[in-house]
Amino acid sequence: MDKLKENQAAYYPGCALLTIDRAYNNSSKLVSKKMGIELVELQNYNCCGIGEMKSKGAVSMYLPLRNMMLAKSQLGSKDLIMACSVCYHEFTRSITRVRENKNELVEVNSIFKEADEIEGEFTPDGEARHILEFLYNEKGVDEVKKNTVKSLKGLKVAPYYGCLYSRPSMYTFTDKKPNLDNSERPRFMHDFLEGMGAETVFYGNEVQCCGGRNVVSDEETSFTLCSQTLSKAKKAGADFLVLICPKCAGALDVNQPKIVEKFGEDSELPVVYLTQLMALAFGFSKKEAEFGDMISDPLRVLKEKGF
């Protein structure tokens, strides 16, 4: 496979984005291309471990780092961009750990050697980057403003960052590096949305948890947390809850009918991805941004608002 050219970046889609969350995947690619960076998909990538493999020693680090190795050998890129916050957490966690503990790096490398699939040893010199942070730092808000052809004026949005985009800063280095977001009060998504003309509302649950990790095994907790977030955003007058993580979508969007059934209409609020709204503002159609994929039906509200 060809190495990356200028204005291209290595992109790790993960398991959710190629299947049920294609809305996030497609719109991320459209938006990045419009802003001047083409996302090149990594081939033969594997699952990041989704936090369920931490009991298995170095395996939990091998899984994400194998993809970092692939990015280097396939595309010649040290860095890897990803749109899923859970993947982002797993990657940053593994990279930080092997940087700090040399013996863990040795263990991971022993699995690499045993597998004998990718040449060379792993060296933790690259970074995993979240697409929001990547676009913000590489292109900036001005680029978003420049590309906005259809202002989102009239839309009230509630940005929802969730947990793993900004926390914990021991792995993500938020607060510690000046070009990264604030861990308790992130603002990158606010800046983007306001740059496109939308109005952001303050509702107090921006960095709350959706209970995503236990969404399968502990629905009760997840539903309670989600209903709090959804109803608070709705009360603050938001038309949309805006996400940057497919796991949050699983809890807040796919499960929303069940949450509404249990907690009532207060929790009924359309959920969209940030990149979908960006695609809309950049002049792409609602079909291209795949708004119809969301279970919580954002199309109805968009129609009401005249989009």
Added chain:
Amino acid sequence: MALEKQEKRLVAEKGEHIIARHLIEDDHIKEEKNLVIDGVDVSGRWNTFITTRVDSEFDRAFFQEIKETVVGSRINRCWQCGMCTASCTVTPLYRRFNPRAFIYMMQLGNLKELKKYVDVAWRCVGCYKCSQRCPKQVNPAEMMEALALLIKKYFPEELEGKLKIDEEVKKIYEDMILGHGRLDLAKLHTSSMQKMGKTKDLIGKIERDAIFKMAKDGRAFSILRLGKPHNWGKSKDAIENYLKNVKTIENEAM
């Protein structure tokens, strides 16, 4: 909005206003209805006392064991400030979920105490607020994972009871990730619903609507195309080999 049901009562419970009351046994709380000390009337909640207790059933080897895991390596740094519990997402829902207390019990190796919390100990949602705010970088969020591992090792009988769902869902994840290299979200959803005995919900209206929607827009079929990473077999063998030789808590439990 606590999920644990609280029944209505008229009379205040013993030691009710103590924060984290569940950590103290009834016998250790002294409350007098009417009490005057040195001519000062201290009736009511002002005269609550907690008697000293002696704990002797420790297993300090437990501490070392946690320290050696990937997730629990920073346990020795904790100085019990309680910031983790104050920040916790789960504590307001389950009052008995108290990360500070769990870490204390783990440091002491007090298995007898820990066993009382088997039903809530696995409920951490992994939001990492505690790890973010911890002044000593203990990483309590991952410590809760170490805890879940250890209670599975020391109380295997609970795997058939209170920990059954957590364990079975974890197994599904592991089989999929190690076996295929990628996660099939549709299969994950259906098989975990089945394991939890919610097969009935799967044919309910909400689920049916979602499946119909995904079949209509084609996403249901993209799941079939996800496939395996090329050459995953090599990684799979290497991982299995590694797990055979390495000492993890799970290996020892088996």
